[in-house]
Amino acid sequence: MSAQTxxxxxxxxxxxxxxxxxxxWGIFQRNMHYDNLAxxxxxxxxxxxxxxxxxxxxxxxxLDLPANISAWYLAxxxxxxSGYVKMWYKDIGAHVKTGDVLxxxxxxxxxxxxxxxxxxxxxxxxxxxxxxxxxxxxKALEGTQAVSQQEVDVQAANAEAEKAQxxxxxxxxxxxxxxxxxxxxxxPFDGVVTARLADVGDxxxxxxxxxxxxxxxxxxxxxxxxxxxxxxxxxxxDYAYIISPALTATLSVPQFPGRTFKARxxxxxxxxxxxxxxxxTELMVDNPxxxxxxxxxxxxxxxxxxxxxxxxxxxxxLIFRAEGMQVAVVDPTDHVHLVPIKVGTVLGTTVQxxxxxxxxxxxxxxPSAGLLxxxxxxxxxxxxxxxxxxxxxxxxxxxxxxxDVRAMPMDNSAPAAxxxxxx
Numbered sequence: 544m545s546a547q548t549x550x551x552x553x554x555x556x557x558x559x560x561x562x563x564x565x566x567x568w569g570i571f572q573r574n575m576h577y578d579n580l581a582x583x584x585x586x587x588x589x590x591x592x593x594x595x596x597x598x599x600x601x602x603x604x605x606l607d608l609p610a611n612i613s614a615w616y617l618a619x620x621x622x623x624x625s626g627y628v629k630m631w632y633k634d635i636g637a638h639v640k641t642g643d644v645l646x647x648x649x650x651x652x653x654x655x656x657x658x659x660x661x662x663x664x665x666x667x668x669x670x671x672x673x674x675x676x677x678x679x680x681x682k683a684l685e686g687t688q689a690v691s692q693q694e695v696d697v698q699a700a701n702a703e704a705e706k707a708q709x710x711x712x713x714x715x716x717x718x719x720x721x722x723x724x725x726x727x728x729x730x731p732f733d734g735v736v737t738a739r740l741a742d743v744g745d746x747x748x749x750x751x752x753x754x755x756x757x758x759x760x761x762x763x764x765x766x767x768x769x770x771x772x773x774x775x776x777x778x779x780x781d782y783a784y785i786i787s788p789a790l791t792a793t794l795s796v797p798q799f800p801g802r803t804f805k806a807r808x809x810x811x812x813x814x815x816x817x818x819x820x821x822x823x824t825e826l827m828v829d830n831p832x833x834x835x836x837x838x839x840x841x842x843x844x845x846x847x848x849x850x851x852x853x854x855x856x857x858x859x860x861l862i863f864r865a866e867g868m869q870v871a872v873v874d875p876t877d878h879v880h881l882v883p884i885k886v887g888t889v890l891g892t893t894v895q896x897x898x899x900x901x902x903x904x905x906x907x908x909x910p911s912a913g914l915l916x917x918x919x920x921x922x923x924x925x926x927x928x929x930x931x932x933x934x935x936x937x938x939x940x941x942x943x944x945x946x947d948v949r950a951m952p953m954d955n956s957a958p959a960a961x962x963x964x965x966x
Contacts, residue, residue, distance in 0.1 A: 589921040590914065594873055594905040597854035600895060606785075606845040610776045610794065610826075614767035614837040616732060621762050622747035623725035626650035633764070635739050639730040645764050646728040646741055653726075657719040660712070667705070667712040674702040730766050737837065738765035772828050772835045774806050776843045777821035781888045785847040786811050786824055792843045794828055796835065804828045804835065806843065854900060855893045859909045861886070870900060871907040871914055873922065879907070881916045 631646035633639055681698040728741075741747065741763040774794060778786060790808040806826040815822050826843070828835065862869040862881065869881045884899030900906060907914070908925075 589919055590911065591923045592871075592873070592907045592910065592914075592920045593925050594922055595857070595860065595908045596904065597856050597896060597900050597902060597906065599851045599902075600853045600855045600890075601849040602851050604782075604847040604849045604890060606782055606847055608776050608778065608843050608845065610774050610841040610843040612796075612835055612837060612839045612841050613773045613775060614734075614737075614769050615771045615773060615827075616734065616768035617737075617837060618731050618766050619738075619762035620645070620728060620731070620764040620766065622648060622728070623749060624648055624650050624653050624722050624747075625749045626653065626726070626747060628741050628743055628745045628747060628763075630743060631739065631741055633730075633736050633739070635736050637736045639734060639736060639766060641730060641732050643730045644727050645730060645736070645766075648726045648728070648747060650723075650726055653719065653722055657716070657723055660716040660719045664709070664712040664716045667709040671702070671705040671709045674698075674705040678702040728763055732766070732768050733770075734766045734768040735833070736764055737767045738762070740764070767837050769830050769833050769835070769837065772830050772837070773809070774826040774828060774841065774843065776824045776826065777816070777819060778824050780815055780820045780822070782845075782847060783815075783822055785845060786822070790824075790826075790845075792826055792845050794826075794841050794843055796839060796841045798839075799834070803844070850895075853887060854896045854902065855890060856896050856900070856906065857893050857908065858889075860906055861894065862910055862914075870896075871910045872900070873905040873907060873920060877920055877922065879914060879916060879918045879920055 626648040629647040629649040633643065633645045639645070678698045678701065681695045685692065685695045730736075740761050747763065774792075776792075786808075788808050792806045794804040794806050795802070796804075806828040809825040809827045811825065812823040856870065860870055861884075862871060866881070867883055868886055869883050872880045872882050874880060882899050882904075885897040887895030887897045889895075905922075907920070914920075
């Protein structure tokens, strides 16, 4: 056998061996990829969840509630006599004192009635005087044969009747005299004119104010006493325990950003509104400069005592089902257990948990509706800026290869969840 034939045979053997090696390596890689794909498929088939831990409650609660500002006194002023507005003297925004004239009403019909009432009084007085003289004369003839006793008594009774007529006429005249006083619309107390709905020439109706073109009656003026303001706040039933004579609040209004006003307790309705389950509570705030205006919106800031021993959870972690209020707790083997809990006060986006969970429990945040007891889940890290800090935490120098995903604390100040190197 020549050297060239031996060399060719050696090359053929090397080619066959290389082909066998490449085929074996391909089969090995295919099996490895298959195992990885099967493992990833199994892992992806598990529900992905994010877990949190219950946190201790705050030492004190900050409660912000909408509030309505009302004047200390607010009086809509209507006309008590019918006529036409002769002149108005105070416009909106005018500061008035008690008794200041706001407007005058021209009442020719009332003036005529007043004059007639005075004339009727004069007639009644004249008749009474005549009846008195006649009664005295008949009284002088009493006991003689010139007059009978009955006629004497009749004249005396007639004098008393005329006296009663005088009293009736005087009361009628005084009634019209009082109505004459209502021709001037005056301020009932010191304050500010907040509305003027009367103009010169407008017809006003007794007791019904200004009659518009469509026949609607409105007040002529509104006067508000704003030396102090009444603040009305609807306090939810869960926080009714903070209401007491010692209650205070700070008030903020949109027109004064950055400023607050101190308000103190006045009264409470001591009954809940069945529609809103809130109790109407009245506060007051001094307003010496008149900066606060009636019927404006404000936000009342209350501070109530809290209990750090009571754990809190976000409302998104709660499960509302027929079995009652529950949370989904993940055990060390990553299986889900639906645990019944008892909730306390709702603190905005969080809620107090009175029983059912511990600080060490891993609780699923925002569980899906299809999650059942005993399901196996796969824990994933939280979402940055949602339930974990928006900035990346510093990684430890030498992370363990066996670290699993840790439970995320509920507040944003806690470290974010980390995954193991296997995931």
